[in-house]
Amino acid sequence: MLAEIGFITMLLAFVACLYAIPAALYGARYNREGWVVSARNAAIATFPLLIISCGMLVIALMVGDYQINYVRSTTDPNTPDFYRFTALWGSQQGSLLFWSLTMSVFIMLAMLINWRRERRLMPYVIVYSMATLAFFLALSVFLENPFERVWFPANDTMAIQTKIANAVDSTFAPPNSEAPPQSLLANNAQGLNPLLRHFGMIIHPPMLYLGFVGFTIPFAFAMAALASGDLSTNWIRATRRWTLVAWLFLSLGLILGGRWAYDVLGWGGYWGWDPVENAALLPWLVGTAFLHSVMIQEKRGMLKVWNMLLIISTFSLVMFATFATRSGIISSVHSFARSNIGMPMFLFWAGITLVSVGLLVWRWNRGELRDEHHFTGWVSREGMFVLNNIIFIALTAAIFWGSFGAPISSVLFLDEEITLSTEYYMRVTPPLFAAMYLLMGVAPLTAWGATSLNRLGRSMIVPLSLTGFTMLAIMLFGVTAPVALLAYSVVILAGYVALYEIGRGVSARVKTRGENPLVALLTIFTRNRRRYGGYIVHLGIAVIGLGVIGSTLFQVERQQSLNVGDVMQVDADYQMRFDNMTDAIAEDGRLMTIADITVIRNGREVAQLRPRIDHFEQMPMTIAGAHSTFENDFYVLLIPSEEFTFTRATFKVYVNPLVNLVWWGGLILILGTIISTWPGQPRKVTSAARDQSAMPPTRPATANI
Amino acid sequence: MRHPIARRSSKFGSLFLMFSVIFAIVVVGAALLRQEQTVRAGHPVPDFTVNTFDGETISLDDLRGQIVVLNFWASWCAPCRDEAPELQYIHETYSQHGVIMLGVTYAESSAQNSINFIEEFGLTYPNGPDTGTRISRRYGITGVPETFIIDRDGNLAPGGYFPGPVNALDIIDVLDVLLASDDA
Numbered sequence: 045m046l047a048e049i050g051f052i053t054m055l056l057a058f059v060a061c062l063y064a065i066p067a068a069l070y071g072a073r074y075n076r077e078g079w080v081v082s083a084r085n086a087a088i089a090t091f092p093l094l095i096i097s098c099g100m101l102v103i104a105l106m107v108g109d110y111q112i113n114y115v116r117s118t119t120d121p122n123t124p125d126f127y128r129f130t131a132l133w134g135s136q137q138g139s140l141l142f143w144s145l146t147m148s149v150f151i152m153l154a155m156l157i158n159w160r161r162e163r164r165l166m167p168y169v170i171v172y173s174m175a176t177l178a179f180f181l182a183l184s185v186f187l188e189n190p191f192e193r194v195w196f197p198a199n200d201t202m203a204i205q206t207k208i209a210n211a212v213d214s215t216f217a218p219p220n221s222e223a224p225p226q227s228l229l230a231n232n233a234q235g236l237n238p239l240l241r242h243f244g245m246i247i248h249p250p251m252l253y254l255g256f257v258g259f260t261i262p263f264a265f266a267m268a269a270l271a272s273g274d275l276s277t278n279w280i281r282a283t284r285r286w287t288l289v290a291w292l293f294l295s296l297g298l299i300l301g302g303r304w305a306y307d308v309l310g311w312g313g314y315w316g317w318d319p320v321e322n323a324a325l326l327p328w329l330v331g332t333a334f335l336h337s338v339m340i341q342e343k344r345g346m347l348k349v350w351n352m353l354l355i356i357s358t359f360s361l362v363m364f365a366t367f368a369t370r371s372g373i374i375s376s377v378h379s380f381a382r383s384n385i386g387m388p389m390f391l392f393w394a395g396i397t398l399v400s401v402g403l404l405v406w407r408w409n410r411g412e413l414r415d416e417h418h419f420t421g422w423v424s425r426e427g428m429f430v431l432n433n434i435i436f437i438a439l440t441a442a443i444f445w446g447s448f449g450a451p452i453s454s455v456l457f458l459d460e461e462i463t464l465s466t467e468y469y470m471r472v473t474p475p476l477f478a479a480m481y482l483l484m485g486v487a488p489l490t491a492w493g494a495t496s497l498n499r500l501g502r503s504m505i506v507p508l509s510l511t512g513f514t515m516l517a518i519m520l521f522g523v524t525a526p527v528a529l530l531a532y533s534v535v536i537l538a539g540y541v542a543l544y545e546i547g548r549g550v551s552a553r554v555k556t557r558g559e560n561p562l563v564a565l566l567t568i569f570t571r572n573r574r575r576y577g578g579y580i581v582h583l584g585i586a587v588i589g590l591g592v593i594g595s596t597l598f599q600v601e602r603q604q605s606l607n608v609g610d611v612m613q614v615d616a617d618y619q620m621r622f623d624n625m626t627d628a629i630a631e632d633g634r635l636m637t638i639a640d641i642t643v644i645r646n647g648r649e650v651a652q653l654r655p656r657i658d659h660f661e662q663m664p665m666t667i668a669g670a671h672s673t674f675e676n677d678f679y680v681l682l683i684p685s686e687e688f689t690f691t692r693a694t695f696k697v698y699v700n701p702l703v704n705l706v707w708w709g710g711l712i713l714i715l716g717t718i719i720s721t722w723p724g725q726p727r728k729v730t731s732a733a734r735d736q737s738a739m740p741p742t743r744p745a746t747a748n749i
Numbered sequence: 750m751r752h753p754i755a756r757r758s759s760k761f762g763s764l765f766l767m768f769s770v771i772f773a774i775v776v777v778g779a780a781l782l783r784q785e786q787t788v789r790a791g792h793p794v795p796d797f798t799v800n801t802f803d804g805e806t807i808s809l810d811d812l813r814g815q816i817v818v819l820n821f822w823a824s825w826c827a828p829c830r831d832e833a834p835e836l837q838y839i840h841e842t843y844s845q846h847g848v849i850m851l852g853v854t855y856a857e858s859s860a861q862n863s864i865n866f867i868e869e870f871g872l873t874y875p876n877g878p879d880t881g882t883r884i885s886r887r888y889g890i891t892g893v894p895e896t897f898i899i900d901r902d903g904n905l906a907p908g909g910y911f912p913g914p915v916n917a918l919d920i921i922d923v924l925d926v927l928l929a930s931d932d933a
Contacts, residue, residue: 394774405763
């Protein structure tokens with residue numbers, strides 16, 4: 045029953061999409077309000093339908109309905125309930141259905157929130173968002189059905205082997221068939237991939253999906269603007285918050301993915317420049333560029349074509365990332381799954397990209413996307429945003445080339461797969477990231493229109509001096525490598541400028557209104573969430589930068605075999621003693637080999653760690669033990685090796701300085717994004733206001749953005 | 750009325766934009782098509798040369814006239830471990846009938862890993878690395894293990910493609926048909 049209800053509701057959601065598209069188009073074209081409203085209702089209806097569909101799959105997973113192939117391939121009778129639930133996105137079919145569900149949530153919310161204000165855009169928003177949802181549901185209905193069940197021929201005289209050989213897959217019971225015995229099904233259940241049994245992995249995919257799927261809404265609004273001809277800033281006003289929400293989830297997904305890699309993959313790092321990781325980073329980079337450059341259009345009515353192009357590229361990259369990681373076109377350890385959705389995904393990606401770029405080019409050539417102001421000079425807020433965009437696009441291009449461009453074109457033109465290694469990224473991206481940080485340190489101090497270099501220089505005195513003092517302190521601590529000093533200085537400057545801007549906002553209120561500084565701080569954050577939330581995001585990015593520099597440039601790595609009782613000198617401060625080794629069996633039946641070690645810092649015992657190896661169907665998995673302090677992580681791995689006995693083992697130890705700042709910075713970034721996104725801020729950006737704000741050639745640097 | 754220069758720049762820009770999009774789509778599409786082209790039964794399989802871990806150079810073309818069981822594997826792949834003794838059994842039993850067992854390793858981080866695997870399972874048939882994944886790409890493999898049985902004329906044998914773990918009995922079924930047709 046579960047499979048039937050799940051499949052039928054999924055099919056109904058698909059039919060609702062197919063109905064909504066022509067209904068919305070017809071209603072918009074011939075001004076038939078009834079049809080548009082009907083299309084909207086169909087769009088909203090996809091959510092309850094998909095909730096039921098996903099609910100059925102979750103129930104099937106929880107109760108262990110192993111006749112459903114998906115349940116059998118992602119859980120087994122030993123799987124704990126928590127992982128039963130999360131198996132919903134543990135493999136291809138379930139994750140596609142879950143993807144559709146998250147998209148229907150976004151679509152429903154957009155319909156409810158934006159319906160009144162953006163009436164002219166909404167029919168086309170329905171068309172684009174429903175087309176995307178219809179495509180993903182078609183994959184689930186026709187190719188990757190999570191409700192497919194296995195059936196045996198109903199013939200009592202047939203031997204079980206013959207039945208197994210003649211088994212068929214179908215959602216509904218075929219004629220003359222019976223369900224296989226439950227015990228046989230349960231014995232053949234496979235359980236969730238052991239690498240995925242980690243808290244970070246449990247919430248990392250949904251966050252990433254929410255980020256990916258979330259960009260559908262701003263994209264649909266942009267396309268609606270192009271299709272309807274309402275090319276004012278309406279679509280930007282309607283989508284700014286949606287873009288931030290998508291960006292927030294994508295950031296969370298990336299950070300959690302890094303944390304998972306750090307905890308589970310056992311190589312002492314959090315970012316491996318794998319094509320699949322990069323695929324998720326690319327839309328983040330272009331989305332970030334969009335979030336900045338869209339402000340130029342709001343304030344100055346410039347870069348209209350460019351902004352459209354950025355949001356189209358963001359969505360196109362989301363689709364490309366999904367296609368590339370699920371089609372097997374790129375060899376990556378992450379994406380090793382045989383899949384027949386490669387071609388349909390390619391066609392959808394190609395189709396939606398061509399149609400949207402085509403629509404953009406059409407409006408552009410009709411002269412409907414003309415800029416309202418001219419560019420006044422590089423030393424201005426808009427100039428800085430343009431530079432910011434150039435850097436983000438350069439980063440995107442470099443990472444795209446390394447992950448997809450080089451491997452794909454080398455296979456095609458040279459008949460040899462050239463895969464670019466971490467070295468390529470470590471050579472190409474640091475200068476671009478440094479330029480990004482430098483810009484973060486300058487741009488917030490410039491004004492719209494133009495700033496004189498003199499004024500800019502004056503406002504930089506405080507942050508620059510603070511940076512200078514901090515750099516002196518860092519040098520006194522013994523950091524002298526020029527690369528490290530340069531890297532730290534740009535990142536620290538960016539952080540100080542963010543704090544300085546907040547400080548200036550507070551002190552202006554304290555001076556003019558005589559407010560208590562704490563009240564002033566609260567007020568500026570309530571009055572201008574977007575701007576000050578943005579500075580908190582900058583601060584978070586700066587803190588992440590400090591963590592990345594520390595853990596990349598100053599990581600210590602040691603590998604050594606030890607006998608029980610031996611002490612290993614790791615660096616000047618740290619020692620490690622190997623105390624004991626034991627075997628244990630986990631809740632889900634895997635055998636674990638656990639080492640007990642003691643971390644000694646400057647002669648004092650500071651922690652007991654238990655790095656271990658999990659043996660899961662002959663696939664060994666090394667689980668690190670880590671001792672975190674503010675300044676570094678002591679990270680130890682038990683290495684499977686031939687001389688492995690209960691009295692002797694090989695350990696690999698990393699000391700990762702400042703790595704915790706990556707996670708703390710991530711939290712700050714999330715906090716800042718939530719502040720920026722939080723509703724309630726009065727919206728005043730109308731065309732008239734924009735013109736007014738643009739009138740004085742030099743506005744003070746504290747002008748609202 | 751728009752300034753003629755502005756109009757020209759939008760024309761040039763849009764042409765460039767459309768061209769780039771179409772170019773990207775064509776390149777990705779061609780790569781996808783190429784990847785989806787798998788080897789078909791009854792049709793010639795791609796030729797290749799592999800330098801084995803024993804220092805031999807083996808070219809598939811030179812093996813024409815013999816039946817070849819080509820197996821793609823990796824030391825990090827769990828099903829390959831189940832399969833290795835079965836393949837060694839095929840080698841021991843069928844080499845006297847002119848069947849050549851040949852292993853090609855896929856995406857290994859070091860040759861030493863493959864050599865350790867070969868020693869662990871006592872594999873005596875030739876094995877070599879697929880440097881730059883040239884061979885596996887030509888055969889369109891999407892994972893390891895995958896196995897191909899190639900007849901004496903260099904065509905893929907009917908039923909001779911196994912996109913996943915294989916056991917000796919599956920291989921023997923195909924080999925027996927090929928050997929029987931020799932006798933006939």
